[in-house]
Amino acid sequence: MSTVHDSQSSVEKHRKRPATTATGYTQTIRMFGDGPRAWLPIPDLIDEYNHCMSAVDHADQYRSNYNTIRVHRKTWKPLFHFLLDTAVDNTFLLSTYKPPPGNRGSREQSHKQYRRDLRDALFESSVRPREPNKTQRRKSTKDIVWRPVEEHQHKRVWRKQVFCSACIEAKRPTTTPHRAARKPLANLFANSTMKKREDSDGWKRRTRPPRTSWGCTVCRIPFCTRGTCWGEHLARLNTKD
Numbered sequence: 001m002s003t004v005h006d007s008q009s010s011v012e013k014h015r016k017r018p019a020t021t022a023t024g025y026t027q028t029i030r031m032f033g034d035g036p037r038a039w040l041p042i043p044d045l046i047d048e049y050n051h052c053m054s055a056v057d058h059a060d061q062y063r064s065n066y067n068t069i070r071v072h073r074k075t076w077k078p079l080f081h082f083l084l085d086t087a088v089d090n091t092f093l094l095s096t097y098k099p100p101p102g103n104r105g106s107r108e109q110s111h112k113q114y115r116r117d118l119r120d121a122l123f124e125s126s127v128r129p130r131e132p133n134k135t136q137r138r139k140s141t142k143d144i145v146w147r148p149v150e151e152h153q154h155k156r157v158w159r160k161q162v163f164c165s166a167c168i169e170a171k172r173p174t175t176t177p178h179r180a181a182r183k184p185l186a187n188l189f190a191n192s193t194m195k196k197r198e199d200s201d202g203w204k205r206r207t208r209p210p211r212t213s214w215g216c217t218v219c220r221i222p223f224c225t226r227g228t229c230w231g232e233h234l235a236r237l238n239t240k241d
């Protein structure tokens with residue numbers, strides 16, 4: 001249907017003024033002014049659909065029962081909703097939910113139930129299993145891989161900086177000033193300070209351990225390049241021999 005029309009062309013149709021309860025009343029009534037009827041440009045594809053359903057009423061009725069349309073100020077949106085509703089209604093007509101002719105059908109097989117089940121099925125099929133959490137527990141200096149000492153090398157291991165495990169355990173703070181220590185905002189922003197808000201005198205920023213991208217190539221424990229961190233690791237390796 002929409003593949004043989006360009007959605008630009010339309011035909012003039014003499015249509016009746018809609019009831020005040022009709023879908024999109026406030027939008028469409030402007031086209032009618034005070035008259036009971038008006039000539040309206042109907043997009044080709046909608047006009048053809050109305051005719052091929054052999055009755056405007058039939059298609060309109062299916063769509064009016066349950067429709068997705070909202071008040072829109074973009075011209076293509078009502079068209080989108082028309083197509084969406086039509087597609088959904090057509091799948092209903094083709095489905096086993098549709099009672100055979102002359103049969104009223106049960107509540108479980110109603111148009112409403114069809115749309116509800118369709119909604120649930122769409123939600124269900126779009127569920128994606130959550131990615132397993134990739135963040136690893138920080139390794140302690142004791143998480144040693146016992147390989148010969150010569151194999152342990154202090155090198156750049158990570159692309160992003162991590163906290164030095166040895167410094168965390170020894171409670172050694174970093175000597176690099178925190179970037180948030182820039183003056184005016186640092187004074188206003190209390191979340192990362194040690195003191196309570198009421199007493200603003202002597203606010204101190206929380207101390208942080210040094211960060212590094214270096215570590216042991218075998219144990220994959222982060223060790224910074226300053227101080228005794230790497231030396232302590234080597235010393236620990238040697239105690240094992």
Ligand SMILES: [Zn+2]
Nearest residue numbers: 152216218219
């Ligand atoms: Zn190591």
Ligand SMILES: [Zn+2]
Nearest residue numbers: 164167224229
């Ligand atoms: Zn360190």
